[in-house]
Amino acid sequence: xxxxxxxxxxxxxxxxxxxxxxxxxxxxxxxxxxxxxxxxxxxxxxxxxxxxxxxxxxxxxxxxxxxxxxxxxxxxxxxxxxxxxxxxxxxxxxxxxxxxxxxxxxxxxxxxxxxxxxxxxxxxxxxxxxxxxxxx
Numbered sequence: 414x415x416x417x418x419x420x421x422x423x424x425x426x427x428x429x430x431x432x433x434x435x436x437x438x439x440x441x442x443x444x445x446x447x448x449x450x451x452x453x454x455x456x457x458x459x460x461x462x463x464x465x466x467x468x469x470x471x472x473x474x475x476x477x478x479x480x481x482x483x484x485x486x487x488x489x490x491x492x493x494x495x496x497x498x499x500x501x502x503x504x505x506x507x508x509x510x511x512x513x514x515x516x517x518x519x520x521x522x523x524x525x526x527x528x529x530x531x532x533x534x535x536x537x538x539x540x541x542x543x544x545x546x547x548x549x
Contacts (some may be wrong), residue, residue, distance in 0.1 A: 419443060433476045448481040451512040464505035470531055471500060473513045474542040478527040481515035482546035487522050493546035500542045509534035523548055
């Protein structure tokens, strides 16, 4: 799953969440209806079996979902924070990229619920994450 890098979106991720820069997260697309980002497989981010660590995948999903929630904030609100996250891991990433796509399920005044799918380069579903963001 190759895509053009969205430099503005990548800068937004890295400035608002410096940890994403350290992980090497790249943004492919960002808007209120869809935020897409990816992380490259790297041995330093893996378990002993050469699989991208679940915590790395969770970080990718959390950051992507957070930006999606931010882009769906009610007028006059300044930010969000994750209050709940549920993940189902379905397959391992052993090479290439993990690509996260986040979409809002509910954008309310107090909470925003986002669903994020993570897929591999063969477009196979790696993980499904649902998170609730509290509106600050």
